[in-house]
Amino acid sequence: xxxxxAVSVQTSRGLAPTRAVLDNGAVLLAKQTxxxxxxxxxxxxxxxxxxxxxxxxxxxxxxxxxxxxGTASRSAADIAEELDGRGITLTMTVTRHxxxxxxTCLAEDFDAVFDLLAxxxxxPSVPQTELAIRKGEVVTAIRQDEDNPAVRASEALMAVLYPxxxxxxxxxKGSIDVVDALTRDELCRFHDDRFAPSALAAVxxxxxxxxxxxxxxxxxxxxxxxxxxxxxxVASAAPASERRRVVIxxxxxxxxxxxxxxxxxARSDPDYYAMWLMNNIFGQYSMGGRLGDNIRERQxxxxxxxxxxxxxxxxxxxxxxxxxxxxxxxxxxASIDAEVARMVRExxxxxxxxxxxTFLVGAIPRALETNAAIANFxxxxxxxxxxLDYDANLPELLGAVTLDHxxxxxxxxxxxxxxxxxxxxxxxxxx
Amino acid sequence: MRETTLDNGLxxxxxxxxxxxxxxxxxxxxxxxxxxxxxxxxxxxxxxxMNFKGTTNIPxxxxxxxxxxxxxxxxxxxxxxxxxxxxxxxxxxxxxxxFIESERMASCLYHPDDCESERTVIISELQGGENDxxxxxxxxxxxxxxxxxxxxxxxxGWLSDLESMSxxxxxxxxxxxxxxxxxxxxxxGDVESDDVLRRVEQRFGGIAPGAQPSRIRTIEPDQTGxxxxxxxxxxxxxxxxxxxxGPAARDERFVPLLVLDAVLTGAKGLNLWxxxxxxxxxxxxxxxxxxxxxxxxxxxxGALLPTEHPYLYTxxxxxxxxVPLLSVEAALVEALNRLRAEGxxxxxxVKAKAQLKARLVFDNDSVTNIAHQLGYFxxxxxxxxxxxLPSRLAAVTAEDVGRxxxxxxxxxxxxxxxxxxxx
Numbered sequence: 001x002x003x004x005x006a007v008s009v010q011t012s013r014g015l016a017p018t019r020a021v022l023d024n025g026a027v028l029l030a031k032q033t034x035x036x037x038x039x040x041x042x043x044x045x046x047x048x049x050x051x052x053x054x055x056x057x058x059x060x061x062x063x064x065x066x067x068x069x070g071t072a073s074r075s076a077a078d079i080a081e082e083l084d085g086r087g088i089t090l091t092m093t094v095t096r097h098x099x100x101x102x103x104t105c106l107a108e109d110f111d112a113v114f115d116l117l118a119x120x121x122x123x124p125s126v127p128q129t130e131l132a133i134r135k136g137e138v139v140t141a142i143r144q145d146e147d148n149p150a151v152r153a154s155e156a157l158m159a160v161l162y163p164x165x166x167x168x169x170x171x172x173k174g175s176i177d178v179v180d181a182l183t184r185d186e187l188c189r190f191h192d193d194r195f196a197p198s199a200l201a202a203v204x205x206x207x208x209x210x211x212x213x214x215x216x217x218x219x220x221x222x223x224x225x226x227x228x229x230x231x232x233x234v235a236s237a238a239p240a241s242e243r244r245r246v247v248i249x250x251x252x253x254x255x256x257x258x259x260x261x262x263x264x265x266a267r268s269d270p271d272y273y274a275m276w277l278m279n280n281i282f283g284q285y286s287m288g289g290r291l292g293d294n295i296r297e298r299q300x301x302x303x304x305x306x307x308x309x310x311x312x313x314x315x316x317x318x319x320x321x322x323x324x325x326x327x328x329x330x331x332x333x334a335s336i337d338a339e340v341a342r343m344v345r346e347x348x349x350x351x352x353x354x355x356x357x358t359f360l361v362g363a364i365p366r367a368l369e370t371n372a373a374i375a376n377f378x379x380x381x382x383x384x385x386x387x388l389d390y391d392a393n394l395p396e397l398l399g400a401v402t403l404d405h406x407x408x409x410x411x412x413x414x415x416x417x418x419x420x421x422x423x424x425x426x427x428x429x430x431x
Numbered sequence: 432m433r434e435t436t437l438d439n440g441l442x443x444x445x446x447x448x449x450x451x452x453x454x455x456x457x458x459x460x461x462x463x464x465x466x467x468x469x470x471x472x473x474x475x476x477x478x479x480x481m482n483f484k485g486t487t488n489i490p491x492x493x494x495x496x497x498x499x500x501x502x503x504x505x506x507x508x509x510x511x512x513x514x515x516x517x518x519x520x521x522x523x524x525x526x527x528x529x530f531i532e533s534e535r536m537a538s539c540l541y542h543p544d545d546c547e548s549e550r551t552v553i554i555s556e557l558q559g560g561e562n563d564x565x566x567x568x569x570x571x572x573x574x575x576x577x578x579x580x581x582x583x584x585x586x587x588g589w590l591s592d593l594e595s596m597s598x599x600x601x602x603x604x605x606x607x608x609x610x611x612x613x614x615x616x617x618x619x620g621d622v623e624s625d626d627v628l629r630r631v632e633q634r635f636g637g638i639a640p641g642a643q644p645s646r647i648r649t650i651e652p653d654q655t656g657x658x659x660x661x662x663x664x665x666x667x668x669x670x671x672x673x674x675x676x677g678p679a680a681r682d683e684r685f686v687p688l689l690v691l692d693a694v695l696t697g698a699k700g701l702n703l704w705x706x707x708x709x710x711x712x713x714x715x716x717x718x719x720x721x722x723x724x725x726x727x728x729x730x731x732x733g734a735l736l737p738t739e740h741p742y743l744y745t746x747x748x749x750x751x752x753x754v755p756l757l758s759v760e761a762a763l764v765e766a767l768n769r770l771r772a773e774g775x776x777x778x779x780x781v782k783a784k785a786q787l788k789a790r791l792v793f794d795n796d797s798v799t800n801i802a803h804q805l806g807y808f809x810x811x812x813x814x815x816x817x818x819x820l821p822s823r824l825a826a827v828t829a830e831d832v833g834r835x836x837x838x839x840x841x842x843x844x845x846x847x848x849x850x851x852x853x854x
Contacts, residue, residue, distance in 0.1 A: 035450035036796050085782050086699060087789025089712050104709070104796075106789050133726055139727035140668060140752045147852075148668040149562055252665030254558035286495040293495070300548035303556040323559045325551075351827030355496050362502020362521055369451045370796045425562075 014392030015368065015377055018210045025228065026221045029378045031205045033371055037107045039206030040371035043117055044379050047099040047194035050167035050234055050313075056182065058174015060099055060194075062138055063187045064092040067132035068101070072123040074116075076130055082116055091115075096170055096234075097313055098383065104372055107207040111216060114204070118220035121200070124191060126184050134158040134420045138179050146175065150323065152248050153259035153424040160244055160420045161263050161317055162237045168314065169237075196226035205371040234314035234389045237263045248424040250318040256329050256425025260336050261319035266414040267311040267384045273397050274405035275309060275413055279318060280356040281348045281406070282339070282414075283307025290339050291320060299335065300330045313383075318413055321357030333423075337416040340367075344414050347407030361395045376392075432805075432847065433624045437632065439640040440612025442803050444700050445627050446619045448798050454620030455519040455798040456528035458535065459806040463512040463607035464586040465647060473588015473738045474596060474604045475551055476509040482516070482599055484610075486534035491542070495530060498524065505531075510703070511582050512739045514608075515812045519799045522621040532616065532661045536609050546598040551647065554594070557587045565670050565747070572848035574673045575660045576743055580651040610641040615809045619802035621622060632674070651676065666852030669750035671728075671759050674846045675839050677744035680737035680813035686772040686823045687831040687841060688735055688744060690783045694775050694832065695766075696746065698731035698786035701820075702794040703736065704803040712786055717779075721766040722748055727759050730751065739811040744839060756849050766826040767840050773835030784824055791820065 017031040052059045068090055069076040083090065086109045091102045101120065105113040145151040155171050162169030162331050173179070202221065204213045240262070265275055283291040289308040294304035305322040326334045368391060380391045423429075432446040444778035467474050483490035498505050503520025516535060518528040570585045577583035587593075592850045616635070620626050654676055678684040692699070697713025700706035711732070713719045726750040735744045749757050795801050808817045816823075 018742070035448075036792055038792055038796065077715070084697065084712045084715045085785055086784035087712050087793075089710050091709065104666075106792060110572075133724060136726055137729040140749060142753050144749070145565070149521065153453040201741055254561040286499055291764055296552055300546070301555070302553040303552055303559055317745070323555060325555060325558065355499065359496075359499040361621045362504070363504070365452050365521065366502060366504065366519060369453060369798070372796075 009047045014389055015374065017388060018214070020214055020217060021387055022197065022222050024222065026217070026224070027201045027382060028214060028217045029201065029203045029382060030076055030210045031374060031378070032210050033205060033374070034206065034207050036371070037207050038104055038371060039072050039107050039110045039204060040102070040104045040375040041114060041117060042100060042102045042375040042379055043121060044098045044100045044202040044203070044383070045121070045195055046097060046199040046229070047190070049170065049172040049422040050099040051194050051232055052167070052170070052205055053186070053190065056178060056186065057170040058138070058172070058179050059182060059186065061173050062098060062135065062179055063190055064094050065134040065138055066126055066131050066187065068092065068120045068126045069122045069134065070125040071119045072125055074119060076127065079116065081122070081198050082112070086113065088113060096168055098379070100373070100379070102375070115220055121195065122224050126187050128184055131184055133189070135179060138173060139258050140174050142173050142176055142179070144367050149250050149253050149257040149424040152250070153422045154319070155320070156246055156248060156365065156422040156424065157259035157261055157319060157420060158317070160246060160422065161291060167234055168312070168316070169292045170221045171262070176245050191238060194229050196229050197221060197224050198228040201379060203368050203375045203378045205375045205378070236315050237289045240420055243417055244420045245420045247427060247429040248422065249428055250424055253425045255323050256326050256423055256427045258322045258324065258329065258332060258336070258421070258423055259319060260419055260421045261317045261334070262413055262415070262419060263315050264309065265311050266313065266315045266320045269311065271409050271412065272311055272407040273402045275311065276407045277353060277360070277398065277401050278343070278348065278409040278413065279307055279309040280360060281352045282332070282343050282410070283320060285359060287345070290343070291336065294339055295322060295332055295335050301332055305332070306321055324401070326425060329423055329427050333421065337419070340414045340416045343410045347410060348403065350403055353403050353406055357398050357401070360398055362389060364394060391392050433628065433813050435628060437611065439636065439638055440610070440829055441635050442615040442809065443628065443631050444615065444617045444809065445622070445624045445799065446805065447622060447624055448619055448801060450622050451798070452522050453519060453798050454525045454528070454618065454622050455517060455802040456525065457515055457517045457617045457733045457802045457806045459513055459515045459615040459617070459810045460608055461512070461613050461810055462514050462644065463510050463583060463681055465581045466608070466644065467509050467581060467584070468470045470592055471596060471600055471604070472592045473582045473586070474554070475602060475778050476586055476588065477593070477596065478513050478601055478605050479507050479509045479548050479551065480553060480607070481541055481546065482535050482539050484542070485540045487536050487538035487540070488530070489531070489595070491540070498527065501527065503825040510586055511742070513807070515806060515810070517799065525618065525622055525627060527632045529630055533638065536611065536614065536635070537638045540606060541598060541602045543598050546601055553587065554590065555694065557590060557593065560587065564664070564666050564668065564852070565704070568670050568672050568848050568850045569745070571660055571662060572674050573747070575649055575658050575848070576654070576676065576846040580649050580740065581647060582740065582742055587843045594606040608644050611635060611638050612640040613644060615806050617766050617806040617815070619805070620798040642748040654844050660846070661851055663851050664743065664851055665852065665854070667853055668752070669756045670850040671748045671750065671756055671763070672745060673763065674743040674745045674848070675844050676741055677839055678734060679739060679741045680808070680811055681817055684835045684838070685737070686820070687827050687835040690780060690827050691775070691832045691836055692733045692735045692744065692826070693783035693786050694779045695770070696731055698783060698790050700790035700794045701737060702800055702804055703807065705794055705800045706790065715782070717766055717770065718746065718763065721762050722759060725762065727751060727754050737808065737811060737813060745819065756851060760847065761849055770827060771837050771840055774836070777829050779781050780827065780832060782827050787824055788821070834836065
């Protein structure tokens with residue numbers, strides 16, 4: 001029995017997606033475009049790695065490898081034929097907060113593909129034979145990560161910034177021993193506990209009418225009944241009180257990776273736009289902002305030197321990344337320290353702020369060009385409650401940031417004396 | 432779509448796409464790592480880096496921000512047949528983008544200090560690549576499969592060449608190859624064709640043509656027996672790669688081989704700039720079933736890339752933790768031999784064509800990707816392939832696929848590479 005489609009419908013200017021909430025709490029965001037005869041479908045469940053059960057990191061990730069390998073009414077082979085016959089790849093991603101199933105299909109295949117995805121979300125059967133094969137893949141992937149200096153440095157930095165089992169400090173794929181021991185029952189329990197209509201945001205963008213999408217979503221998700229999952233509260237990590245430094249020797253490698261960072265702010269923080277602009281000036285604008293100018297352009301030390309800001313539900317990190325020859329590690333770290341100190345001490349210039357702001361505002365149409373990119377943007381809007389007119393408001397939000405705000409954000413987010421730093425590669429600590 | 436050639440030989444392609452207020456400009460040069468001689472390997476890629484470091488009319492300190500002020504992004508890449516540069520930005524920036532590319536074609540500076548500084552950046556790029564065992568194996572496999580054709584050396588170059596190359600080597604290479612009559616300019620987006628063509632003439636019309644660069648004449652001799660290599664190095668994971676000499680993009684066997692690759696490992700699409708971002712649909716593909724579903728490998732992939740000269744069709748597999756490479760290779764060879772003996776089925780061909788049809792749509796979802804495809808195929812001398820691909824795909828039969836399998840997947844045509852990790 002299909003229940004009524006929507007209890008509330010809102011629209012807005014700009015991208016103007018349609019948002020509907022089914023009476024079971026599932027959220028639908030839809031936007032019709034006509035540039036290509038294709039549709040992007042992005043289903044996100046609030047069931048990311050931060051929701052992994054205590055002592056079982058990697059649960060969400062392993063489920064993401066097997067959730068699409070059988071449902072109550074479809075075998076793995078059936079699903080394989082349905083997808084492959086239409087040229088479709090399902091991309092499963094697990095971030096800290098979201099478990100996402102994403103694909104692009106031809107517009108003519110939309111109904112069949114949407115139905116299949118709904119079945120996968122609601123009725124996965126997690127066959128034992130499939131689980132055994134996918135576990136082998138995950139274990140191999142973890143072994144590959146262990147041999148990758150960039151991954152080792154980034155994961156170790158997160159563990160330093162978010163210690164004591166904090167959900168942001170755990171490896172999303174988990175560890176080999178935990179993955180090996182995870183059972184079908186544990187995966188099914190995770191699905192039962194975390195997958196519910198109230199945790200779902202379904203986004204559809206492409207060459208399909210919004211009314212049709214709404215009807216289809218109501219038909220496929222409307223009758224789904226599960227109790228709402230318990231709300232997850234992620235605590236803020238304690239700020240670092242001193243500088244921390246970890247070296248992971250990997251003497252078989254040609255180059256060292258540096259990950260250097262701080263716990264900064266949540267996405268909901270009023271300083272978010274100032275922090276975003278500060279980070280753009282510091283480590284992104286053009287080819288890596290001030291960091292790229294110094295380390296790549298002036299000193300020729302690295303192919304890349306950039307920073308990224310991952311403001312999240314809880315305060316997230318600002319991370320500097322660089323890949324350098326072992327002989328240049330100390331000089332590169334000193335250069336990062338110097339740029340951090342300069343940003344805190346002197347702040348940005350008015351020209352830098354104007355340049356970064358002009359770039360970020362001007363880049364909005366490019367960021368919203370493809371169906372997949374719009375779908376991803378709408379998921380971010382939904383996760384952080386940014387509003388349906390967020391794309392239209394963004395220029396104003398960035399425009400309201402003053403140089404004082406940016407410089408205050410630098411003082412709030414950066415401090416070389418309390419930086420955390422990981423070096424992974426052919427480098428031995430001389431200290 | 433409009434196509435024209437200026438008096439100085441510059442080929443220009445303009446396509447209007449009005450879905451978004453954007454434009455993408457790509458300038459393509461027919462020079463890649465196959466145009467390099469021993470001692471100068473990597474020069475094309477290094478030249479690409481130098482061409483972002485200021486020109487006569489764009490001072491070094493004004494490069495940063497020149498396209499960002501229009502919300503734009505810029506980039507470039509070098510591969511075996513081509514070097515290309517792009518900007519995608521607001522449609523208002525079209526003239527600015529054309530200005531940048533005209534300056535890049537004729538007026539780059541090559542300051543000696545910048546050349547030295549970039550030497551270490553490129554060596555860092557090379558060493559970052561060597562951190563990845565799969566990339567290292569790919570480089571060694573290619574060098575083993577080719578013994579005469581310059582496709583054998585890596586685009587980034589050999590380390591000793593990067594350490595010894597001079598500013599004059601770089602500048603000489605730039606001057607020889609960066610000519611209007613060796614380039615294709617592509618503009619796609621929310622533009623008006625006549626207006627754009629006028630601006631192109633203003634910006635590029637005054638650049639003098641030059642002598643056409645000499646082209647390599649070497650043809651790789653037929654391979655007469657299997658070649659093998661093994662890299663033994665500390666690591667955690669074993670990798671297998673098998674490369675077969677394959678057809679160039681213009682070769683009539685290319686499209687049937689594209690279908691064969693889809694049958695074996697799932698269809699990829701044909702956009703080097705975009706296709707790799709989405710893995711292929713491959714759950715029912717033959718090699719996925721033979722290797723991954725049997726618990727021998729954690730992944731398998733195929734690569735058939737459109738190239739000017741005959742290159743490689745490569746199959747790669749990551750051995751599942753604890754599985755010996757010998758077992759992975761045996762299962763792979765058995766699957767390939769069965770296909771050579773029995774051919775492919777009609778349903779497999781139907782599915783492969785459906786996959787390719789979808790992937791060709793997905794390949795063209797932005798002005799950037801559309802422009803890439805128009806310039807890429809023009810530059811490898813296969814501009815006709817793209818518009819005719821749907822009809823050529825439709826005409827492929829199971830017999831065609833079986834024939835190309837017997838031809839290309841022969842034991843005597845393959846090179847087998849192992850990355851066998853030491854603990």
